[in-house]
Amino acid sequence: MPELPEVETVRRGLQPVMEGRRILAVETRRDGLRFPFPADFAARLAGRTITAMGRRAKYLMADLDDGEVLVMHLGMTGRFVIEQQGRATEPGEFANAVTRIAAHDHVVFEVEGGARVTYNDIRRFGFMALVPRQEIEAHPLTAGIGIEPLGNALTPERLAALMAGKAAPLKAALLDQRLIAGLGNIYVCEALHRAGLSPRRAAGTLARKDGSPTKQAVRLTEEIRLVLEEAIEAGGSTLRDFAHADGSLGYFQHRFKVYDREGDPCPNPRCSGVVGRMVQSGRSTFFCAKCQR
DNA sequence: CGCATCCCCTGCCTGC
């Protein structure tokens, strides 16, 4: 499920147990995920300290004390499970702890302070890479990533400029990580519904001839921000619940208005339409043909 | 270049 709000929620879950902590040991349980792990991946990580746990778009970025960055992407099904195991300060202190390995557990981090952090990924579309910090901007995995939809970068003017001249469907343009980074299929559907905009509309219609934003661009900018912020807030509350349960992080239940709600009445109280589904760029789009124009 | 299609992988749901 991980789109920007989910990745941000995972970041907030990992931060207290990993930031400022030394990695005691790493176990990789297969050769790689989507890509092979870097050479000597586990050995290279051991002993290094995570100085900051950050996020850029849908990428988790763990800054290491020697200038490299552990870049992690959750793909479609990646998640982390955190287990607190005493107050380990040296490798091997985990040896006496009960080790539970579940199906699709691929990487296990043992962290100073006693956390065992396990990466689980059923479909293995996620990946982990080590990149020198100064090469992040040029690295093939992270080069050309678009602007963050939260924060100050996304304005109606910027949105209009990014979409100007594009004949592609608005849905496809919003999914393009080179333009805006972090939106996925769910939140694009949700934001377009909230903004009352058709997923089929040409992306370029958000810009006037002089390049300035239309009122639709203003509305969409606002709805993107709101839906992401609300989802992060919901993830935060879920995170607290999970922490009380078993410490696992991952698939959070949010209430979506249109996503996966084909056939439901349109949730817009002033609309009598029905949520429909169509395929764009090979992926399902959920929308109301009556109030999204 | 822009855009569409296919593919990586596993699991779940549906229909026959």
Added chain:
DNA sequence: TGCAGGCAGGGGATGC
């Protein structure tokens, strides 16, 4: 009950 087919929230490669 078994099994084939379709589908899944990401994104890279390929082809037109």
